[in-house]
Amino acid sequence: MKSYFEPLTGRYLHLNLLGKPHRLYVEEAGQGIPLLCLHTAGADTRQYRALLNDREILKEFRVIAFDLPWHGKSSPPAGWQHTDYRLSSKDYLSIIMDVADALELDRPVAMGCSIGGRIALHLALEYPERFRAIIGLESGAHVDAYYDTTWLHRPDVHGGEVCAGIVSGLIAPSSPEAERWETLWHYMQGGPGIFKGDLFFYMQDGDIRARVAKIDTQRCPLYLLTGEYDYSCTPEDTLDLVQRIKGAEATIMKGLGHFPMSEDPQKFLSYLRPVLERVRASGAARQIPK
Amino acid sequence: MERLAELVNADDRLVWKGRFIDTSFLLEIGETAYLIKVAEGRIASVRRGPFVMPSWDFALRASRETWERFWLPLPPPGWHDLFALVKRRALTIEGDLHPFMANLLYFKEVMASLRPRETN
Numbered sequence: 001m002k003s004y005f006e007p008l009t010g011r012y013l014h015l016n017l018l019g020k021p022h023r024l025y026v027e028e029a030g031q032g033i034p035l036l037c038l039h040t041a042g043a044d045t046r047q048y049r050a051l052l053n054d055r056e057i058l059k060e061f062r063v064i065a066f067d068l069p070w071h072g073k074s075s076p077p078a079g080w081q082h083t084d085y086r087l088s089s090k091d092y093l094s095i096i097m098d099v100a101d102a103l104e105l106d107r108p109v110a111m112g113c114s115i116g117g118r119i120a121l122h123l124a125l126e127y128p129e130r131f132r133a134i135i136g137l138e139s140g141a142h143v144d145a146y147y148d149t150t151w152l153h154r155p156d157v158h159g160g161e162v163c164a165g166i167v168s169g170l171i172a173p174s175s176p177e178a179e180r181w182e183t184l185w186h187y188m189q190g191g192p193g194i195f196k197g198d199l200f201f202y203m204q205d206g207d208i209r210a211r212v213a214k215i216d217t218q219r220c221p222l223y224l225l226t227g228e229y230d231y232s233c234t235p236e237d238t239l240d241l242v243q244r245i246k247g248a249e250a251t252i253m254k255g256l257g258h259f260p261m262s263e264d265p266q267k268f269l270s271y272l273r274p275v276l277e278r279v280r281a282s283g284a285a286r287q288i289p290k
Numbered sequence: 291m292e293r294l295a296e297l298v299n300a301d302d303r304l305v306w307k308g309r310f311i312d313t314s315f316l317l318e319i320g321e322t323a324y325l326i327k328v329a330e331g332r333i334a335s336v337r338r339g340p341f342v343m344p345s346w347d348f349a350l351r352a353s354r355e356t357w358e359r360f361w362l363p364l365p366p367p368g369w370h371d372l373f374a375l376v377k378r379r380a381l382t383i384e385g386d387l388h389p390f391m392a393n394l395l396y397f398k399e400v401m402a403s404l405r406p407r408e409t410n
Contacts, residue, residue, distance in 0.1 A: 146373070146376060146377040147373060147376060147377075151387070151391045156388070156392070157388070157391055157392045158392070161394070161395060162391055162392070162394055164395060165391075165394025165395040165398060166373065166394065168371070168395060168398060169370060169371020169372065169373050169374055169398065170371075173364055173365065173370050174364070228367045229367045229370065230367075231367070231368050231371070231373070231374040231377050231378070232377075234368075235367075
């Protein structure tokens with residue numbers, strides 16, 4: 001094959017997060033409406049590799065993805081060896097808003113998957129004016145722990161292999177082999193206890209059931225896309241959000257699971273394109289003088 | 291179930307994945323129980339119950355209907371993975387789960403090996 005570079009750029013951003021200096025890995029490509037992408041628990045920005053390479057979308061959108069601290073190529077803060085990693089709603093929100101500020105994003109679209117799809121609901125509730133739209137992938141208000149997460153972090157079980165084993169079934173059976181195993185590789189590379197620490201947010205602290213009905217889609221439109229094979233955040237969980245949030249819109253994606261952008265990128269983009277087109281069109285409509 | 295040993299043992303990569311496993315586990319398909327012995331990643335034996343005093347490290351128990359759905363060539367959502375079955379309370383996994391969890395991808399693949407292969 002002919003060698004080539006992808007159109008995206010990866011850089012390290014230095015900023016304070018949660019009161020400590022951090023070195024954060026950020027990828028971006030394209031120009032136009034900022035689209036801030038949030039990866040799943042225990043993974044990293046590589047999940048958005050297809051979106052960051054889609055020439056059509058990059059004409060209209062500046063796609064940005066960053067690795068959460070402790071994930072991917074973002075380092076944990078100095079002194080990490082003395083702490084247990086555990087993601088709280090408060091910290092997760094604070095990290096996202098601080099990164100958006102540091103990048104000087106003007107009312108970006110936020111799109112997150114799984115834990116990112118959950119925090120997207122928190123963003124819609126807490127900061128509707130700061131985002132022009134929110135896209136929740138595999139979004140649900142809460143997930144009860146359905147397995148014992150202590151298996152994810154103990155020295156007599158290989159962390160990477162058990163994390164991949166836990167999530168392997170969340171990928172739809174029909175997703176292509178290469179993309180399936182790329183997605184699992186990301187899980188195999190997570191640091192010790194990081195997936196488990198993210199699940200503290202997903203299965204405990206991030207529960208937004210009691211407040212989700214207060215999301216005002218007039219102030220910030222909310223689009224939800226969920227794969228039919230996702231048994232973690234199920235289509236029923238997402239459809240329940242539509243029942244409870246006035247104006248929220250959901251599409252159940254056929255033949256996709258919990259990692260749509262990574263497990264079968266082209267199928268996912270066929271569902272995402274119409275949503276992005278609506279975001280783009282509504283922004284354009286706003287700019288037309290009356 | 292008769293073909294389990296043949297299917298697993300013919301898959302060199304799967305046997306390699308399980309190279310550190312020496313365990314016996316109980317598989318219940320409704321009323322029917324099987325005792326499956328794994329030695330260095332190979333299925334050493336599959337015995338059909340009933341048993342008088344079976345010894346095993348862990349057990350997988352689900353109804354016949356559950357396993358039939360799980361083993362469809364393209365299983366429906368929620369019936370396509372062991373943990374999907376656990377979440378919907380259709381499968382219980384109990385006992386000493388260490389060999390199972392430490393080799394989760396292996397055991398998922400062993401159980402899925404009974405699924406007819408799709409021919410594209």
